[in-house]
Amino acid sequence: MSLAAVPVSTQMPDLGQVTRVDEVGVKERVARFQSRSIKKESKVEALKMVLSMIDLTTLEGQDTPGKVRQLCQKALHLHDSMPGLPHVAAVCVYPTMVGVAKQALGDNDIKVASVATAFPSGMTPRQIKLEETRIAVDDGADEIDMVISRGAFLQGEYGFVFDEIAAIKEACGKAHLKVILETGELGTLDRIRRASVLAMHAGADFIKTSTGKIQPAATMPVTLVMLQAIRDYYYETGRMVGMKPAGGISKAKLAVHYLVMLRETLGQAWMTKEWFRFGASSLANDVLMQLQKQATGVYQSADYFSKD
Numbered sequence: 001m002s003l004a005a006v007p008v009s010t011q012m013p014d015l016g017q018v019t020r021v022d023e024v025g026v027k028e029r030v031a032r033f034q035s036r037s038i039k040k041e042s043k044v045e046a047l048k049m050v051l052s053m054i055d056l057t058t059l060e061g062q063d064t065p066g067k068v069r070q071l072c073q074k075a076l077h078l079h080d081s082m083p084g085l086p087h088v089a090a091v092c093v094y095p096t097m098v099g100v101a102k103q104a105l106g107d108n109d110i111k112v113a114s115v116a117t118a119f120p121s122g123m124t125p126r127q128i129k130l131e132e133t134r135i136a137v138d139d140g141a142d143e144i145d146m147v148i149s150r151g152a153f154l155q156g157e158y159g160f161v162f163d164e165i166a167a168i169k170e171a172c173g174k175a176h177l178k179v180i181l182e183t184g185e186l187g188t189l190d191r192i193r194r195a196s197v198l199a200m201h202a203g204a205d206f207i208k209t210s211t212g213k214i215q216p217a218a219t220m221p222v223t224l225v226m227l228q229a230i231r232d233y234y235y236e237t238g239r240m241v242g243m244k245p246a247g248g249i250s251k252a253k254l255a256v257h258y259l260v261m262l263r264e265t266l267g268q269a270w271m272t273k274e275w276f277r278f279g280a281s282s283l284a285n286d287v288l289m290q291l292q293k294q295a296t297g298v299y300q301s302a303d304y305f306s307k308d
Contacts, residue, residue, distance in 0.1 A: 010166045013201045015158055019232070021189040021225055030220045033261045043256070044294050047287050050255045051078065052086035053273045055113055055244070057281045058093060059120075059212070065100045068093055072104035079288050082295070088284065089273040090143060094119075095136040102140035113143035113178070117168060120182070120211035122147040126164055133171040144168070145178040145244075147211060148195065150185045158198060165202035178206035178244055178277075183222045184214040192222055196229035206242035212279065217247025220261060227265040240269070246279025252290040255283060 038046055056075050058067060068091075075088050090111035091101050101112045114136040118124035133144055146168050152160045169177045179199040183192050199207050207226055210217035223245045230241050243262070249255055255278060262276055270276055292298075 010162075010169075010203050011201060012159060012162050013197055015194045015198065018190075018194050018197050021193050023189055023221075026189065026221045026224055030224055030261070033220065033224075033264070034257050036257070036260050038256060038260075040294075044291065046256045046259055047252055047291050047294070048086055049259060049271065050252065050278065050287050051284060052089060053276055054088040054278050054280055054284055054287075055090040055092045055246075056088050056284060057091075057212070057246075057279055059115060063094060063097060065097065068097045068100045069104045072101055072110075074284075075105065075110050076108070078284060079292075082288070082291060085288075085291075089277055092145065092279065095132055095139070095141075098136050098139040098141045111142040112140055113145055114139075114141040115145045115147075115211075117146040119145070119147050119180075120213040122149050123151075126167065129164070130167060130171045133168055137171070137173055137175045141175055143176045143178060144172050145180055145208060147180045147182060148199065150182055153186070153191075153195060153198075158194075161195075162198055162202045165199055165204065169203035176205040177203065178208045178242075179204040180208045180211055180246075181226075182211055182214055183209045183218075183226075184216045189221065189225050192225050193229055196226045197233065200230070200233045200239075200241050204241060206244050206277070208244040208246055208279065210245075210247040210279075212247035215248075218245035218249055218279075220257065223258065224261055224265065227262065231266055234266075240275060242275040242277065243270070244277040244279055246277075249278055249280055250282045250286060252283070252287045255287065 056071055058071050072091055075091050078085050087110050090113045092113040093101050095114050095116060098112055098114045116133045116136050117129040148161055165179055181195045186192050186195060196207050209222055227243055230243060234240055262270055
């Protein structure tokens with residue numbers, strides 16, 4: 001099923017009717033996911049799947065065209081001495097670097113994602129957020145990662161947040177929209193659940209945990225709550241929405257735990273890069289080291305893998 005398979009009906013949900021989160025139950029379920037052990041061929045396939053779902057990311061004030069081109073080369077050539085590796089899903093950059101990334105990646109299926117809407121704070125007028133989104137799309141962005149106005153959400157101005165997401169979605173045109181909740185600032189799992197429901201009803205193609213600039217960023221309990229919200233939204237509307245945990249996922253073992261959680265919460269249909277992403281800058285190297293270990297029986301030094 002494609003992202004456009006089911007029409008988006010943007011209608012403000014009644015957040016007072018959103019199911020409360022059983023925090024004890026969430027923690028117990030996450031502990032069970034973390035106890036699973038995946039071995040041999042299944043582990044190799046899981047690690048390759050993780051690679052295919054990564055949005056390689058550079059979002060620093062010191063980013064330059066050269067650094068972005070280098071990141072794109074890594075996306076295209078993760079480790080040429082290991083044949084059969086998938087490409088990553090996307091390269092994620094600031095709007096000013098979209099054109100550079102688009103040119104560097106050339107004609108292949110790696111997407112260019114761009115943060116927008118005054119990332120990471122979201123503290124700017126809506127017309128500026130809309131213009132920034134349009135500029136990124138016009139420069140070639142396939143995906144937009146927007147941040148919600150957390151201050152408005154925490155004040156209970158849900159209609160304001162809903163309308164802003166819907167407006168950004170319209171400004172995206174054909175580009176897909178990932179809505180960043182910045183879960184570390186929302187504070188409770190109940191708020192995260194409500195924000196997830198709000199974003200999906202407003203038209204989000206993906207919901208995303210974090211900017212990576214606030215701690216805590218992605219955690220398994222937070223991601224499980226968001227996956228459960230996606231599941232219930234799908235049952236209600238028939239529309240699939242993707243999920244992107246971002247920030248703090250740097251180890252292959254943890255990423256595989258996320259895949260187990262994804263499979264057991266949403267099912268096999270979501271086990272592709274079209275519906276699940278990892279927002280990461282260093283995860284790819286640890287996955288490559290683990291794949292090398294599976295192939296040769298020994299770990300290769302981190303010095304053999306490019307840092308950017």
